Amino acid sequence: MSDYRTVTVPAHHVLASRETISADAMVDYFDRAFTQAARTLAAAGLRPTGAARAYYFSPPTDTVDLAGGFVVPGDGLDAVTRAIDPASGLAVHLIPESRAMVTSHHGGYDGLPQAWQELVDHAHAQGEELSAPCWEEYVTMPTPEADPADMVTDLYQPLV
Structure with a gap:
C-alpha cells in the first residue's frame, strides 16, 4: 500500500526543454x-536546488508532451x-x-x-479532480551501476 499525502506546492520556475516526443524516445x-x-x-553560476524533474503536459501514449529539467x-x-542558449530549446517555465x-x-x-x-x-476515490501538469521528481538519479530496486521517484499529481 502506498503512502499518499496532499500538499501545497509553491509556484516555482523550471529550466527545461519542453517537447512533444515519441514515448520510445524518452530515455x-x-x-x-x-x-x-x-x-x-x-553557466549561470548556479547548481540545481533539487532533483531532476519531468513535467507531463499530456498522458504518455504513443507520444508525450513533457518538459525535463531542474x-x-x-x-x-x-x-x-x-x-540560456537560444539554440538549446531550453526555456524557463x-x-x-x-x-x-x-x-x-x-x-x-x-x-x-x-x-x-x-x-x-486513489485521488479519484477521494473525490478529487485532477489538473496538469503532473510531474516526477527523480530523488535518486539512475547510474549504470545502480540497482533499480534502490530507485526513488516522487510523483506529484496536481488537484483542482
Whole structure:
C-alpha cells in the first residue's frame, strides 16, 4: 500500500526543454534535456536546488508532451534567463502554486505506469479532480551501476 499525502506546492520556475516526443524516445530525451539544463545552470553560476524533474503536459501514449529539467533557485532567475542558449530549446517555465497529491515510488522506472495509475485511482476515490501538469521528481538519479530496486521517484499529481 502506498503512502499518499496532499500538499501545497509553491509556484516555482523550471529550466527545461519542453517537447512533444515519441514515448520510445524518452530515455534519449531525458539524457539530453537534463544535461543541457545542468550545463545552463552551471553557466549561470548556479547548481540545481533539487532533483531532476519531468513535467507531463499530456498522458504518455504513443507520444508525450513533457518538459525535463531542474527547478531554478529563486534568486537565480535572471542569471538563468541570460545563460540560456537560444539554440538549446531550453526555456524557463512557471509552474503555478497547486494543491497536489504526492506519493513515492520505490523501484525501477518500469513500475512508474502502475504507480501513476494507483495515484490517480486513489485521488479519484477521494473525490478529487485532477489538473496538469503532473510531474516526477527523480530523488535518486539512475547510474549504470545502480540497482533499480534502490530507485526513488516522487510523483506529484496536481488537484483542482
